[in-house]
Amino acid sequence: MLGPITLRNAQPPARRDSDPANTLDHVDRQLLIALTEDAGVTNKALAGRLGLAESTCAYRVRALREAGIITGTRIQLDLALLGYPLQAIIMVRLGSHTMANVNQLYDALAATPGVVQAFHVAGADDFYLHVAVENAEALRDFVLQHVTSHRVVRQTETHLVFDVRGGAGVLTAPPGR
Template structure:
């Protein structure tokens, strides 16, 4: 688990940089600097500072899972029967490392985990739950919800 950090003070240029990087993490420094009207050296310095401060933690390619043969997405709610630190930690690690899991959330409330998964079809989803989720002795209950569509949210950056 990450330790919560104090928020970093950002100015309007930092916010512009973050919005541009969130939109296209692969943008070149030259293009980013040109888009924001910054010197390339200033742009590179500011992006490096955002990374060093931990505000930018990486960049990822956004994949179309349907084109990769996994058009069926679901959210699987997982409820545990035992909540020891070891059980929770081991299961969380195992679930997050399972092929097909797009995101694993450890949550508060009636459920303990939400898994966002992508699979080939309904049979593969059933098999996923039986082989990779309910097979853990600590899992008491699951509930599976099909995902019809996924849209990115607005995020936390101010316009």
């Protein structure tokens, strides 16, 4: 649990810098850490956890949203329980790298049912797709019907995912929490 935060006044500090990341203070960072751990926490619980007034907490979270630092909330699904126990990373290489081809394929791949995340990457490959499917046959069909069917795709390589764990992220809680 995060310790209480002592504030000199109830108003958040003025935002003077055009780069939102440079204007985050200790309270903002603690709010982001807490929300990263549980995005569904109520304002009342969040304020209590951090030792803030509920109005200050709500104001700060709203300011973080308006600054574009908080861009939404997400839930984490158990894909296996939903009937999609097989996950894979599909590496995709293109034969043609025009802006139009890249953007069209990226949009198409990201919009394909079964794609958990689509990454446009640098290096030998152009895209990584994290997909979840019902079984090996569905994975084969996914690659053939939704990836290699695009004329600009030159090559794919598929890697099965054994396990997925979230990382520590970019914000960390203070030691001894």
